[in-house]
Amino acid sequence: MAEYKGIKGFKVQYLDQDPVPAVAGWTAGNNMNTARKQLPGAGTQTAGLAFGGETTVNTGATEEYDGNSWTNSNSMNTARRGPGGIGTQTTALAFGGDTPPITGATEEYDGTSWASSNSLNTARYAPAGAGTQTAGLAFGGQSPAATGATEEYDGTSWTSVNSMNTARSELAGAGIQTATLAAGGFTTVVTGATEEYNGTSWTTSPGSMNTARRYLAGTGTQTSALGFGGYTGSVTGATEEYDGNSWANSNSLSTARRDLAGAGTQTATLAAGGDTGPALTAVTEEWNSYGEPNTFENIGQVWYNGTTKALKFTDETFSSAWATGGNLNTARRFLAGAGTQTAGLAVGGETPAPAVTGATEEYNGSTWTSNPTGLNTARSALAGAGIQTAAFVAGGNDGTAGYKNATEEYDGATWTVGGNLNTARNELAAAGTQTAGLAFGGRLDPGVQTGATEEYDGSTWSPGGNMGSGRLTLAGTGTQTAGLAFGGNIPPGANPQTATEEYDGTSWTAGGAMNTARRLLAGAGIQTAALAFGGGPPYTGATEEYDGSTWTTSPASLSTARNSLAGSGTQTAALAFGGSPDGTSVVASTEEFTITGTAGIKTITVS
Numbered sequence: 233m234a235e236y237k238g239i240k241g242f243k244v245q246y247l248d249q250d251p252v253p254a255v256a257g258w259t260a261g262n263n264m265n266t267a268r269k270q271l272p273g274a275g276t277q278t279a280g281l282a283f284g285g286e287t288t289v290n291t292g293a294t295e296e297y298d299g300n301s302w303t304n305s306n307s308m309n310t311a312r313r314g315p316g317g318i319g320t321q322t323t324a325l326a327f328g329g330d331t332p333p334i335t336g337a338t339e340e341y342d343g344t345s346w347a348s349s350n351s352l353n354t355a356r357y358a359p360a361g362a363g364t365q366t367a368g369l370a371f372g373g374q375s376p377a378a379t380g381a382t383e384e385y386d387g388t389s390w391t392s393v394n395s396m397n398t399a400r401s402e403l404a405g406a407g408i409q410t411a412t413l414a415a416g417g418f419t420t421v422v423t424g425a426t427e428e429y430n431g432t433s434w435t436t437s438p439g440s441m442n443t444a445r446r447y448l449a450g451t452g453t454q455t456s457a458l459g460f461g462g463y464t465g466s467v468t469g470a471t472e473e474y475d476g477n478s479w480a481n482s483n484s485l486s487t488a489r490r491d492l493a494g495a496g497t498q499t500a501t502l503a504a505g506g507d508t509g510p511a512l513t514a515v516t517e518e519w520n521s522y523g524e525p526n527t528f529e530n531i532g533q534v535w536y537n538g539t540t541k542a543l544k545f546t547d548e549t550f551s552s553a554w555a556t557g558g559n560l561n562t563a564r565r566f567l568a569g570a571g572t573q574t575a576g577l578a579v580g581g582e583t584p585a586p587a588v589t590g591a592t593e594e595y596n597g598s599t600w601t602s603n604p605t606g607l608n609t610a611r612s613a614l615a616g617a618g619i620q621t622a623a624f625v626a627g628g629n630d631g632t633a634g635y636k637n638a639t640e641e642y643d644g645a646t647w648t649v650g651g652n653l654n655t656a657r658n659e660l661a662a663a664g665t666q667t668a669g670l671a672f673g674g675r676l677d678p679g680v681q682t683g684a685t686e687e688y689d690g691s692t693w694s695p696g697g698n699m700g701s702g703r704l705t706l707a708g709t710g711t712q713t714a715g716l717a718f719g720g721n722i723p724p725g726a727n728p729q730t731a732t733e734e735y736d737g738t739s740w741t742a743g744g745a746m747n748t749a750r751r752l753l754a755g756a757g758i759q760t761a762a763l764a765f766g767g768g769p770p771y772t773g774a775t776e777e778y779d780g781s782t783w784t785t786s787p788a789s790l791s792t793a794r795n796s797l798a799g800s801g802t803q804t805a806a807l808a809f810g811g812s813p814d815g816t817s818v819v820a821s822t823e824e825f826t827i828t829g830t831a832g833i834k835t836i837t838v839s
Contacts, residue, residue, distance in 0.1 A: 244534050244535060244536055244543070245533070245534070245535035245536070246535070246536050246538055247535045247536070247537055247538065248537075248538055248539050249537065249539060250535075250537060250544065250833055251533065251535070251546070251833075252520075252522040256482055256483060256499075256519070256520065256521035256522070257482075257483040257519070257520070257760060257761075258471070258483065258484075258485050258486050258503070258517040258518065258519050259517065259518050259520070260486065260515075260516070260517060260518075261297075261300070261502070261504075261516035261517060261518045262300060262301045262302065262516060263302070263514040263515060263516055264282060264295055264302045264504055264505055264514040264515075264516060265293075265295055265302050265304055265514070266287060266291065266293045266295065266304075266514065267287065267505065267511075267512040267513055267514035268285035268286055268287045268291060268293070268505050268512055268514075269285055269286055269313075269490070269491035269492070269505060269506050269507040269512050270284075270285050270286050270313040270314045270358070270447075270491045270507075271283060271284050271285030271286075271313075271315075271317075271491070271492075271493045271504075271505050272284065272315055272316055272317025272318075272326065272361070272493055273317060273449070273493030273494050273495035273502065273504060274317050274318055274319045274320060274321065274324040274325075274495055275297075275319070275320050275321035275324070275495045275496075275502075276320070276321070276495060276496050276497070276500070276502070277299065277495065277496040277497075277500040277501060277502045277518055277519075278297075278298065278299035278500075279296075279297070279298065279299070279320070279321040279322075280296070280297035280321060280495040280496070280502045280504070281294070281295070281296055281297070281317075281319075281320075281321045281324050281341070281495065282294070282295050282297070282302075282493045282495075282504050282505060283295070283308055283315075283317060283324070283326060283341070284308055284311070284312050284313065284314075284315045284317070284326060284329060285313055285314075285491075285493075285505065286313035286314075287512065289311075290311045290312050290313045290330070290331060291307070291311050291313075292307035292308030292309065292310060292311040292312070292346075293307055293308075294306060294307055294308060294341070294346070296321055297321075297495075297502060297504070297516070302504075302516070305344070305345075306344060306345045306346065307346070308326060308339055308346045309339055309346050309347075309348055310329075310331060310335065310337045310339065310348075311331065312329030312330055312331045312335065312337070313329060313330050313357075314328070314329045314330050314357045314358040315327060315328050315329030315359075316328050316329075316359040316360060316361040316370050316373070316405075317361060317493075318361040318362060318363055318364065318365070318368050318369075318405075319341070319363075319364050319365045319368070320364070320365075321343065322341075322342065322343030323340075323341070323342065323343070323364065323365040323366075324340070324341040324365060325338065325339070325340055325341070325361070325364075325365045325368050325385065326338065326339045326341070326346070327339075327352055327359070327361065327368075327370050327385075327390075328352055328355065328356045328357060328358075328359045328370065328373060329357055329358075330357040333355075334355050334356060334357045334374070334375060334376060335351070335355050336351035336352030336353070336354065336355035336356065337351055337352075338350060338351055338352060338385075338390070340365055341365075349388065349389075350388060350389040350390060351390070352370060352383055352390050353381075353383055353390055353391075353392050354373075354375055354379060354381040354383065354392070355375060356370075356372075356373030356374060356375040356379060356381070356401075357373055357374045357375070357376075357401065358372075358373050358374050358401045358402045358403075358447075359371060359372050359373030359401070359403075360372050360373075360403045360404055360405030360414055360417075360450070361405050362405045362406060362407045362408060362409065362412040362413070362429075363385075363407070363408050363409035363412070364408070364409070365385075365387065366385075366386065366387035367384075367385070367386065367387070367408070367409040368384070368385035368409060369382065369383070369384055369385070369405075369408075369409045369412050369429065370382070370383045370385070370390070371383075371396055371405065371412070371414055371429070372396060372399070372400050372401055372403045372405075372414060372417060373401050374401035374402075377399075378399045378400045378401045378417075378418060378419055378420075379395075379399050379401070380395035380396030380397065380398060380399035380400070380434075381395055381396075382394060382395055382396060382429070382434070384409060385409075393432070394432065394433045394434065395434070396414060396427055396434045397427055397434050397435075397436050398417075398419060398423065398425050398427065398436070399419060400417035400418055400419045400423060400425075401417055401418050401446075402416075402417050402418045402446040402447045402448075403415065403416050403417030403418075403446070403448075404416050404417075404448045404449055404450030404459050404494075405450055406450045406451055406452045406453060406454065406457040406458075407429075407452070407453050407454040407457070408453070408454075409431065410429075410430065410431035411428075411429070411430065411431070411453065411454040411455075412428065412429035412454060413426065413427075413428055413429075413450070413452075413453070413454045413457050413474065414426065414427045414428075414429070414434075415427075415441055415448075415450060415457070415459050415474070415479075416441055416444065416445050416446060416448045416450075416459060416462060417446050418446040422444045422445055422446050422463070422464060422465070423440075423444050423446075424440040424441030424442065424443065424444035424445065424479075425440050425441075426439055426440055426441065426474070426479070428454055437477070438477065438478070439474070439477055439478035439479050440479070441459060441472055441479045442470075442472055442479055442480075442481050442713065442737075443462075443464060443468060443470040443472065443481075443668065443713075444464065445462030445463055445464045445468060445470070446462060446463050446490075447461075447462050447463045447490035447491045447492075447507075448460065448461050448462030448463075448490070448492075449461055449462075449492050449493060449494030449503060450494060451494045451495060451496045451497060451498065451501045451502075452474070452496075452497050452498035452501075453497075453498070454476065455474075455475065455476030456473075456474070456475065456476070456497070456498040457473070457474040457498055458471065458472070458473055458474070458494075458496075458497075458498045458501050458519065459471070459472045459474065459479070460472070460485055460492075460494065460501070460503060460519070461485055461488070461489050461490060461492045461494075461503065461506060462490050463490040463491075464665070464667050464668065465622075465666070465667040465690055466509065466618065466619065466621075466622035466665050466666050466667055467488045467489050467490050467507070467508055467509045467619065467622075468484075468488050468490075468665060468668075469484035469485030469486065469487065469488035469489065470484055470485075470711065470713075471483060471484050471485060471519070473498060473521075474498075481713045481714065481736075481737065482521075483714070483758065483759075483760050484711055484714070484758055485503060485517055486517060486758075486761075486802055487506075487508060487513060487515045487517065488508065488509075488619070488665075489506035489507055489508045489509075489513060489515075490506055490507050490509075491505075491506050491507045492504060492505050492506030492507075493505050493506075496519070498521065499519075499520065499521040499522070500518075500519070500520055500521075501518070501519040502516065502517075502518060502519075503516065503517045503518075503519065504516045504517075508575075508619075509619055509620075509621050509622060510575050510619070510620060510621055533545065533546055534836075542835050542836075543835070543836040544833055544834065544835050544836065545833075545834055545836060546832070546833055546834070547832060547833075547834050551827070551828050552775075552786050552787065552788040552825065552826065552827045552828075553788045553825070553826060554773075554775070554788050554789070554790050554791055554808070554823045554824065554825050555823065555824050555825075555826070556791065556821070556822070556823060556824075557595070557598065557807070557809075557822035557823060557824045558595070558598050558599040558600055558822055559600070559820040559821055559822060560578055560593055560600050560809055560810055560820040560821075560822060561591075561593055561600055561601075561602045561820070562581075562583060562589060562591045562593065562602070562820070563583060563810070563818045563819055563820035564578075564580075564581030564582055564583040564584075564589060564591070564612075564810050564818050564820075565581055565582050565583075565584070565612075565795075565796035565797070565810055565811050565812040565818045565819075566580075566581050566582045566612035566613045566614075566796045567579060567580050567581030567582075567612070567614075567796075567797075567798045567809075567810045568580055568581075568614045568615055568616030568625050568628075568662075568798055569616060569754065569798030569799050569800040569807070569809065570616045570617055570618045570619065570620065570623040570624075570625075570800055571595070571618070571619050571620040571623065571800045571801070571807075572619070572620070572800060572801050572802070572805070572807070573597065573800070573801040573802070573805040573806060573807045573824055573825075574595075574596065574597035574805075575594070575595070575596065575597075575619065575620040575621075576594070576595035576620065576800045576801070576807045576809070577592070577593070577594060577595070577616070577618075577619075577620045577623050577642070577800065578591075578592070578593045578595070578600065578798060578809055578810065579591075579592050579607065579614070579616050579623070579625050579642075580607055580610065580611050580612060580614050580616075580625065580628065581612050581798075581810060581818075582612035582613075582796075582818070583818060584812075584816065584817065584818045586631050587631070588610045588611050588612045588629070588630055588631040589606070589610050589612075590606035590607030590608070590609065590610035590611070590647075591606050592605065592606050592607065592642070592647070594620055595620075595807065595809075595822070600822070603645070605645065605646045605647065606647070607625070607640055607647050608638075608640055608647055608648075608649060609628075609630055609636065609638050609640070610630060610631075611628035611629055611630045611631075611636055611638075611658075612628060612629055612631070612658075613627075613628050613629050613658035613659045613660075613675075614626065614627050614628030614629075614636075614658065614660075615627055615628075615660045615661050615662035615671060615674075615708070616662055616798075617662040617663050617664050617665065617669055617670070617708075618642075618664070618665050618666045618669070619665070619666075620644065621642075621643060621644035622641075622642070622643065622644070622665065622666040622667075623641070623642040623666060624639060624640065624641050624642070624650060624662075624666045624669055624688065625639070625640050625642075625662075626638070626639040626640075626653055626660070626662060626669075626671050626688075626693075627653055627656065627657050627658055627660045627671065627674060628658050629658040634656070634677050635656045635657050635658045635675065635676070635677045636656055636658065637652040637653040637654070637655065637656035637657075638652060638653075639651055639652060639653060639688070639693070641666055641690075642666075650688075650690075650691065651688070651691050651692045651693055652693070653671060653686055653693050654684075654686055654693055654695060655674075655676070655682065655684045655686065656676075656677065657674035657675055657676055657677075657682060657684075658674060658675055658704075659673075659674050659675045659704040659705045659706075660672065660673050660674030660675075660704070660706075661673050661674075661706050661707055661708030661717060661720075662708055663708045663709055663710045663711060663712070663715040663716070664688070664710070664711050664712040664715070665711070665712070666688075666690060667688075667689060667690035668687075668688070668689065668690075668711065668712040668713075669687070669688035669712060670685065670686070670687055670688070670696070670708070670710075670711070670712045670715045670735065671685070671686045671688070671693070672684070672685040672686070672696075672699055672708060672715070672717055672735070673685075673699060673702065673703050673704060673706045673708075673717060673720060674704050675704040675705075679723065680723075681702045681703050681704045681721075681722055681723060682702045682704075683698045683699030683700065683701060683702030683703070683740075684698060684699075684702075685697055685698060685699060685735070685740070687712055688712075696735070696737075696738070697735070697738055697739035697740055698740070699717060699733055699740045700733055700740050700741075700742060701722070701729070701731050701733065702722070703720035703721060703722050703729055703731070704720060704721055704722075704723075704751075705719075705720050705721045705751040705752045705753075706718065706719050706720030706721075706729070706751070706753075707719050707720075707753045707754055707755035707764060707767075707799070708755060709755045709756055709757050709758065709759075709762050710735070710757075710758050710759040710762070711758070711759070712737065713735075713736065713737035714734075714735070714736065714737075714758065714759040714760075715734070715735035715759065716732065716733070716734055716735070716743070716755075716757075716758075716759045716762050716778070717732065717733045717735070717740070718731070718732040718733075718743075718746055718753075718755065718762070718764055718778070719731075719746060719749070719750050719751060719753045719764060719767060720751050721751035721752075726751070726769055727751075728749040728750045728751045728767070728768070728769065729749055729750075729751065730745040730746040730747070730748070730749045731745060731746075732744055732745060732746060732778070732783070734759055735759075743778075743780075743781065744778070744781050744782045744783055745783070746764060746776055746783045747776055747783055747784075747785050748767075748772065748774045748776065748785070750764075750766075750767030750768060750772060750774070750795075751767055751768065751769075751795070752766075752767050752768060752795035752796045752797075753765065753766050753767030753795065753797075754766050754767075754797045754798055754799030754808060754811075755799055756799045756800055756801045756802060756803065756806035756807070756825075757778075757801070757802050757803035757806070758802070758803075759780065760778075760779065760780035761777075761778070761779065761780070761802070761803040761804075762777070762778040762803055763775065763776070763777055763778070763799075763802075763803045763806050763825065764776045764778070764783070765790055765797075765799065765806070765808055765825070766790055766793070766794050766795055766797045766799075766808060766811060767795050768793075768794075768795040769795075771793045771794055771795055771812075771813055771814065771815075772789075772790075772793050772795075773789035773790030773791065773792065773793040773794070774789055774790075775788055775789055775790065775825065777803060777827075778803075788825065790808060790823055791821075791823060792811075792813055792819060792821050792823070793813060794811035794812055794813045794819060795811060795812060795815075796810075796811045796812045797809065797810050797811030797812075798810055798811075801825075803827065804826065804827040805824075805825070805826055805827075806824070806825040807822065807823075807824055807825070808822065808823045808824075808825065809821070809822040809823075
């Protein structure tokens with residue numbers, strides 16, 4: 233009988249457990265039944281609880297998560313937004329919130345129904361909590377000003393103890409009653425300050441969060457916590473891990489949002505609901521972080537699980553496709569894009585050469601709507617990032633001599649002038665948000681490529697680390713602390729690139745090369761889950777997916793091959809719009825990209 237090694241050329245691994253994903257990150261779970269914001273969570277990733285919050289009115293709706301789907305349970309006795317919540321799925325505690333008015337009402341959940349208990353001594357809205365139903369801690373909140381008041385719960389009543397060092401509301405908490413972590417929130421400004429409680433008093437940690445924010449969620453313990461989501465001035469999906477001393481940036485939520493619920497541990501967390509800025513959401517995401525001594529998954533690997541006595545392999549069952557969306561009202565190329573597939577933004581461009589435009593259009597998932605208020609400085613070959621209601625654009629060319637350093641910020645209605653880039657340029661790329669932006673690469677006047685990188689804080693650009701390869705007409709995506717640059721051109725002439733670089737907030741390092749060298753392309757997604765599409769020469773609709781190390785060619789290409797286009801969205805739900813199919817004419821066509829399916833472990837059976 234032939235052996236597997238003889239057929240395939242390698243031995244089958246013998247493992248005690250199945251491999252696990254190699255990269256920490258967020259994956260999609262099933263949506264909640266009720267989209268809402270300002271709700272707390274309790275429990276674990278596979279036995280979670282979400283309760284209270286605000287839809288268009290305050291609610292006491294309660295839902296239980298089993299690791300796959302949400303089930304409605306009995307509502308709280310007091311409907312409210314912004315309560316604190318702790319405990320497990322079958323023994324949870326809710327306290328405080330706004331009914332209105334601001335309340336100290338406390339309720340206990342037994343896995344079926346809620347029962348009222350003794351109220352907080354200090355009524356408050358948007359507090360944080362830690363611990364259990366019989367040994368809980370409530371701290372911070374708004375009462376009506378930000379407070380540092382801290383109270384301990386013994387299963388019956390609340391006792392006031394020493395206050396936090398920094399009074400604040402809309403913060404995150406984690407841990408137990410005698411070893412608690414508090415992070416982020418709002419004092420009179422947004423903060424990333426972190427404090428630890430030892431059962432008696434609070435101590436300020438030397439490590440503040442890298443992204444100061446309010447309305448965030450937190451899970452885990454005092455020495456192993458996770459902070460995610462929130463509001464910096466715009467919604468964020470930023471995720472950070474705390475080790476008892478300092479915070480480290482990790483992969484962001486796929487759906488940036490504020491006022492969300494969280495439950496679980498630093499390595500297995502649940503994020504649910506919240507406010508994306510444009511709308512309330514019911515989106516659920518699961519965070520998993522795997523460490524040694526696990527064996528990590530690779531597509532196509534084969535192994536024998538000695539515990540379950542089964543021969544297994546990993547396989548991909550994804551399908552992807554581009555579908556036609558609604559046309560832009562203004563056909564153009566060399567435009568900028570921002571937002572998501574269902575809340576996209578198209579800005580500026582060339583219609584056609586040499587006429588430049590400041591036209592702004594918003595996409596709702598089917599139709600583009602023109603905003604009569606365009607850019608203050610009409611231009612093409614500019615870069616943009618952010619969301620539909622909080623975007624920025626920078627650089628470009630106004631059709632006259634010289635390139636631009638102008639930055640403008642969009643609030644969903646009008647454009648206002650922001651801080652100028654230090655290096656004027658066009659044909660650059662951008663990433664991040666309106667208050668934590670990144671601009672990199674591009675063409676300097678009179679036609680020299682650059683690798684200069686700049687970071688934006690919402691008002692001022694500061695120099696960052698230069699790219700390893702200066703280039704123009706490249707694409708970019710990701711965040712300020714986890715940016716991605718790919719493709720582009722290095723003059724003289726048409727010299728399209730495959731190079732990819734990753735930015736960590738300080739410096740760029742080389743990533744995996746693209747399969748198709750191209751310039752004038754577009755992109756979407758994050759550093760570890762990106763999408764590249766379009767470009768040239770020749771004009772292409774080729775699409776590639778990046779997993780943080782390797783680009784894989786997608787079987788789905790754009791219906792309209794083109795370059796000089798714009799993109800927005802995520803790797804699994806991207807938007808492509810505008811561009812040129814021949815280097816002269818311009819198009820208004822829009823296409824929507826979706827990926828469905830999952831990578832899974834399969835068992836080899838004999839029949």
